[in-house]
Amino acid sequence: MKFSKLIPTSSKSKRSQLISEDQKYKTALEISNVGVWDWNILTNKVFYSKASKQIIGYAEDELKNTPEAWNSKVHTEDKESYYSDFKSHLKGENDFYENSYRILCKNGNYKWILHKGKVIERDENGKPSRIIGTHTDITKLKQREHQLNNNVQLITSQNKRLYSFTHIVSHNLKTHIGNFKNILEFYDESDSEAEKKEMIAHLQSISNSLTTTIDDLDDIVTIKSKTHTNQLNERVNLYSCSNKVIESLKIESSKYEVTIHNALRKDEILMTNTAYLESIFYNLISNGIKYSDSNKKSQIIIQSIHTKDTVKILISDNGIGIDLDTYGKQVFEMYQTFHGTDRKDSRGIGLYIAKTQVEGLNGIIQIESKLNEGTAFSVTLRKQKAL
Numbered sequence: 001m002k003f004s005k006l007i008p009t010s011s012k013s014k015r016s017q018l019i020s021e022d023q024k025y026k027t028a029l030e031i032s033n034v035g036v037w038d039w040n041i042l043t044n045k046v047f048y049s050k051a052s053k054q055i056i057g058y059a060e061d062e063l064k065n066t067p068e069a070w071n072s073k074v075h076t077e078d079k080e081s082y083y084s085d086f087k088s089h090l091k092g093e094n095d096f097y098e099n100s101y102r103i104l105c106k107n108g109n110y111k112w113i114l115h116k117g118k119v120i121e122r123d124e125n126g127k128p129s130r131i132i133g134t135h136t137d138i139t140k141l142k143q144r145e146h147q148l149n150n151n152v153q154l155i156t157s158q159n160k161r162l163y164s165f166t167h168i169v170s171h172n173l174k175t176h177i178g179n180f181k182n183i184l185e186f187y188d189e190s191d192s193e194a195e196k197k198e199m200i201a202h203l204q205s206i207s208n209s210l211t212t213t214i215d216d217l218d219d220i221v222t223i224k225s226k227t228h229t230n231q232l233n234e235r236v237n238l239y240s241c242s243n244k245v246i247e248s249l250k251i252e253s254s255k256y257e258v259t260i261h262n263a264l265r266k267d268e269i270l271m272t273n274t275a276y277l278e279s280i281f282y283n284l285i286s287n288g289i290k291y292s293d294s295n296k297k298s299q300i301i302i303q304s305i306h307t308k309d310t311v312k313i314l315i316s317d318n319g320i321g322i323d324l325d326t327y328g329k330q331v332f333e334m335y336q337t338f339h340g341t342d343r344k345d346s347r348g349i350g351l352y353i354a355k356t357q358v359e360g361l362n363g364i365i366q367i368e369s370k371l372n373e374g375t376a377f378s379v380t381l382r383k384q385k386a387l
Helices: 009-032 050-055 067-071 076-090 139-189 193-225 238-248 250-255 274-290 324-330 350-360
Strands: 035-040 045-048 097-104 110-122 128-137 234-237 259-262 269-272 299-306 310-317 364-370 374-382
Touching: 035 050, 045 067, 050 128, 076 097, 076 110, 110 139, 139 193, 234 238, 234 274, 238 250, 238 259, 238 274, 250 274, 269 274, 274 299, 274 310, 274 350, 274 374, 324 364, 350 364, 350 374
Parallel strands: 259 299
Antiparallel strands: 035 045, 035 128, 097 110, 110 128, 234 269, 299 310, 310 374, 364 374
């Protein structure tokens, strides 16, 4: 007699259905790459599924079946909320446990995990005795979220700059048009050729000023519209780039007796845009020359600080400096000058262009300055690999 004949048909059918349902859940979890964990609180043993271990790069026999084996890998900055949310669920404050955190993988990198769980068994005193849950790798989702936030911030920043830019354009063009109108009215009212000739000279002056303004605005538009692909992926030697600018400013630096020390290493390479970087060097170095202190032995020092992900270029001088307490918020705005000099070539656009170009390279420009002591600019750019 076969054993199967002793099992009622209805029991075999129910068992078959349970196995079928269980297989469905297992298959669904495998397809979705969701890991499963099961913690027996009474024995302090945890079952981690193959998928859970694979998420952080471990084989099935490489991770101990204890809570500490997993908990110890949670990022230090995320542990407080990780434990807090879990304890809240154990106390019954939340129907289920859910937390997103970073976890250290076997290869030394961190991944983002969505960790869920729920108490499914309690002892006779109502205390949790067993919890089951899931691990989901949400690293790519977090990266997309981070990129989206960066894009939103970038768009918001660009909109603010565009709004400011349109006001600058409107203000400056209206000023020139108003001047043209006034001079033309004076011209029509003039009785003598001498007065008309004087008005023509004024018109010529306004025309030159308008041309300069349009050129300035054209420079800014060109910078803002430049695309960010291969144009930002050129192999640039920082020393050679800065030295080229120093040579081009040799007459100016000699005229104002400014010594320029290029302390950049000759082997420093950055993947960026050559034209932008040359322009940034030009504006910041020429700024140091232009506002040197005639009462000092003037000098400009160019150096750099490297981290794993960034390079910070420092351009400092011992010139007349800027009162940042008064003018700090205006330093990088268009047509702003604060040095109190009578330099006719101080148009107040160089630092605005430098800032725009640094931002075009996804970098940050900062300034430190003290009146009568000098100024130091820092340009921080991210290192990147060639495309």
